[in-house]
Amino acid sequence: MGRYKDTYESWKRDPEGFWAEAAKEIDWFKPATKTLEVKDGLSRWFVGAETNSCWNALDRHVKAGRGAQAALIHDSAMLGRVRTFTYAELLDEVATFAGVLQRHGVSKGDRVLIYMPMVPEAAIAMLACARLGAIHSVVFGGFAAKELATRIDDAKPKLIVSASCGLEPGRVVAYKPLMDKAIEMSAHKVSGTIVLQREMEEAPLLEGRDFDWAYEVEKARAAGAKPDCVAVAATDPLYVLYTSGTTGKPKGVVRDNGGHMVALKWSMKHVYDMNPGEVFWAASDVGWVVGHSYIVYAPLFHGCTTILFEGKPVGTPDAGTFWRVIADHGVKALFTAPTAFRAIRKEDPKAELISKYDLSKFEVLYLAGERADPDTIQWAEKALSGRPVIDHWWQTETGWPMVSNPMGIERLPVKYGSPSVPLPGYEIHVVDEACKPVPANTTGAIVVKLPLPPGCLPTLWENEQGFRESYLAEFPGYYKTADAGYLDEDGYLYVMSRTDDIINVAGHRLSTGGMEEVLAEHPDVAECAVIGIADAMKGQVPVGFLVINAGVTRPAAEIEAEAVQLIRDRIGPVAAFKKAMVVKRLPKTRSGKVLRGTMRKIADGVEWTTPATIDDPAILDEIKAVLRDAGLAKA
Numbered sequence: 001m002g003r004y005k006d007t008y009e010s011w012k013r014d015p016e017g018f019w020a021e022a023a024k025e026i027d028w029f030k031p032a033t034k035t036l037e038v039k040d041g042l043s044r045w046f047v048g049a050e051t052n053s054c055w056n057a058l059d060r061h062v063k064a065g066r067g068a069q070a071a072l073i074h075d076s077a078m079l080g081r082v083r084t085f086t087y088a089e090l091l092d093e094v095a096t097f098a099g100v101l102q103r104h105g106v107s108k109g110d111r112v113l114i115y116m117p118m119v120p121e122a123a124i125a126m127l128a129c130a131r132l133g134a135i136h137s138v139v140f141g142g143f144a145a146k147e148l149a150t151r152i153d154d155a156k157p158k159l160i161v162s163a164s165c166g167l168e169p170g171r172v173v174a175y176k177p178l179m180d181k182a183i184e185m186s187a188h189k190v191s192g193t194i195v196l197q198r199e200m201e202e203a204p205l206l207e208g209r210d211f212d213w214a215y216e217v218e219k220a221r222a223a224g225a226k227p228d229c230v231a232v233a234a235t236d237p238l239y240v241l242y243t244s245g246t247t248g249k250p251k252g253v254v255r256d257n258g259g260h261m262v263a264l265k266w267s268m269k270h271v272y273d274m275n276p277g278e279v280f281w282a283a284s285d286v287g288w289v290v291g292h293s294y295i296v297y298a299p300l301f302h303g304c305t306t307i308l309f310e311g312k313p314v315g316t317p318d319a320g321t322f323w324r325v326i327a328d329h330g331v332k333a334l335f336t337a338p339t340a341f342r343a344i345r346k347e348d349p350k351a352e353l354i355s356k357y358d359l360s361k362f363e364v365l366y367l368a369g370e371r372a373d374p375d376t377i378q379w380a381e382k383a384l385s386g387r388p389v390i391d392h393w394w395q396t397e398t399g400w401p402m403v404s405n406p407m408g409i410e411r412l413p414v415k416y417g418s419p420s421v422p423l424p425g426y427e428i429h430v431v432d433e434a435c436k437p438v439p440a441n442t443t444g445a446i447v448v449k450l451p452l453p454p455g456c457l458p459t460l461w462e463n464e465q466g467f468r469e470s471y472l473a474e475f476p477g478y479y480k481t482a483d484a485g486y487l488d489e490d491g492y493l494y495v496m497s498r499t500d501d502i503i504n505v506a507g508h509r510l511s512t513g514g515m516e517e518v519l520a521e522h523p524d525v526a527e528c529a530v531i532g533i534a535d536a537m538k539g540q541v542p543v544g545f546l547v548i549n550a551g552v553t554r555p556a557a558e559i560e561a562e563a564v565q566l567i568r569d570r571i572g573p574v575a576a577f578k579k580a581m582v583v584k585r586l587p588k589t590r591s592g593k594v595l596r597g598t599m600r601k602i603a604d605g606v607e608w609t610t611p612a613t614i615d616d617p618a619i620l621d622e623i624k625a626v627l628r629d630a631g632l633a634k635a
């Protein structure tokens with residue numbers, strides 16, 4: 001561990017000096033007066049500095065002669081189409097759309113909500129906001145109107161940018177009606193919307209409120225409205241991205257401009273071993289943090305070519321799609337969730353489709369978003385002829401990896417089941433409930449010593465109190481990751497589970513508490529519990545247990561189907577909630593706490609013991625029987 005150790009130690013000796021040095025890679029309009037300011041437990045990086053994220057993603061590269069290089073390649077496996085934007089072209093599109101936003105009254109500090117499928121216009125809208133110093137909030141297309149409404153009410157956007165539809169295998173997903181419904185449901189009223197009409201299904205526009213993307217762009221182009229980058233403080237928010245918390249109310253993770261740029265640019269070289277001019281592909285969605293950081297911002301800050309892929313790892317048209325994209329565009333590194341590889345493996349167990357493609361430029365596969373099971377990693381290593389398969393660990397809150405095999409610093413030995421070692425910026429500890437470090441190989445809560453490095457969330461959107469309560473209160477002096485695991489004797493981290501009710505479904509982060517809140521609204525449901533159970537493809541899937549009100553005589557199957565539909569309507573198809581089961585009663589402790597952990601162990605077929613505090617042990621047998629009847633108990 002020579003170079004890694006030296007780099008990590010140099011950060012630890014002088015964290016501010018380390019990040020001040022990394023900040024030299026960024027163009028600043030005004031330098032920082034203070035690298036780090038910690039006030040009342042909250043930290044802010046590059047105080048006093050002024051900059052612009054769009055400038056650093058686009059303008060500076062064009063100015064430096066990179067204008068003719070591909071900046072963004074939209075590869076739609078759904079449509080069999082590829083569209084390439086050079087840096088100069090992308091800058092022109094972004095500046096023009098910034099002109100559109102400006103004409104619609106958007107200026108520095110205003111929020112713009114973006115609800116779009118995987119089209120280049122999503123990235124263009126994000127960068128156009130950054131250009132004006134407006135704050136974007138992207139919402140993943142798989143969320144339903146209610147979730148969208150919650151975000152509208154929290155972020156209070158001036159404008160919504162959306163599209164008429166998205167494409168899922170076998171169906172066109174109409175986005176516009178969901179947006180309309182969300183606008184109707186929300187208390188905050190947006191002043192207008194801009195809608196990208198896609199030819200697969202155009203949407204009717206409401207006179208005076210909805211504006212057509214293409215028409216507006218044409219108008220701005222004719223008027224030559226291409227605003228320059230607006231100077232923002234390094235500490236000003238670039239975006240708010242909502243992520244699941246322990247209740248139905250999502251958390252608005254704030255990302256600043258300066259620290260975000262410094263950290264992301266640094267990570268491209270030191271974590272992902274990428275050089276300017278090379279092709280990086282994060283197969284995720286712009287609605288998730290991976291999409292924000294590694295489809296849009298980091299590759300562009302670094303002068304790379306990024307791929308925006310509309311499709312799935314399988315079925316669009318087959319399990320060779322990922323290899324086709326890698327070969328067609330000369331991808332050097334791919335980043336995706338392990339679930340994508342489990343899906344590919346299921347369809348093409350011997351990875352025979354790879355031989356059809358030229359993967360000579362491909363060097364490394366990065367995995368994150370959920371625990372990477374050793375079996376999947378080993379299968380991928382073999383399929384990829386021994387190329388490195390690198391698990392790494394991070395969260396929406398951090399915006400970039402906390403723990404990884406630092407490929408651009410030094411390739412360390414892989415230990416299966418571990419995302420490897422803490423990166424500079426992160427002092428990781430595993431502690432007990434009293435915040436005392438536990439010995440090596442002992443499981444505990446994973447925490448990060450404060451201050452968090454640049455790029456991590458400085459706070460939650462208009463909710464500093466919530467930020468303190470969720471992340472800082474439980475372990476004083478540390479950031480609570482809400483993950484549990486252990487460090488081994490070599491300092492490798494093993495991330496095993498969450499300490500809250502969050503589950504990971506196909507790499508998507510979801511709150512079971514949020515699902516319970518929805519189910520509880522069903523008029524026939526007296527009580528409910530949702531747990532995540534192991535799933536061979538998606539990692540985890542949610543299942544619901546419903547206790548029905550006394551006197552209800554309708555068939556259980558009817559109520560179960562309604563419960564499934566309710567989650568789809570309220571949270572969205574992304575919840576992958578396909579199974580609800582009526583039970584007589586829920587297992588509880590004597591103090592009334594539902595024994596979700598024990599239920600999960602029963603379903604997953606892992607060893608479990610009857611908790612000493614249980615109210616009535618017979619209920620666990622009832623649950624076991626229900627799971628067995630539903631074909632869900634694994635033992």
Ligand code: COA
Nearest residue numbers: 141142168173284290313337339340343369506507573574
């Ligand atoms: N808009 C509308 N609906 C969407 C959507 C979107 N952007 N994304 C997903 N959905 C829908 C899907 O159509 C599906 O609906 P269904 O219940 O009617 O079939 C549901 O949400 C679940 O989607 P998904 O999780 O994608 O499951 P899937 O069965 O369609 O595909 C995988 C399974 C493994 C192929 C898919 O999950 C995948 O590609 N995962 C990669 C992981 C990933 O990208 N993670 C992001 C973080 S890195």
Ligand code: AMP
Nearest residue numbers: 368369370371392393394395396495509
């Ligand atoms: P998200 O905020 O959606 O990126 O989800 C973050 C959560 O996903 C983490 O807190 C972990 O629970 C889980 N996660 C992400 N990456 C990994 C990984 N490499 N190994 C284990 N869990 C992971």
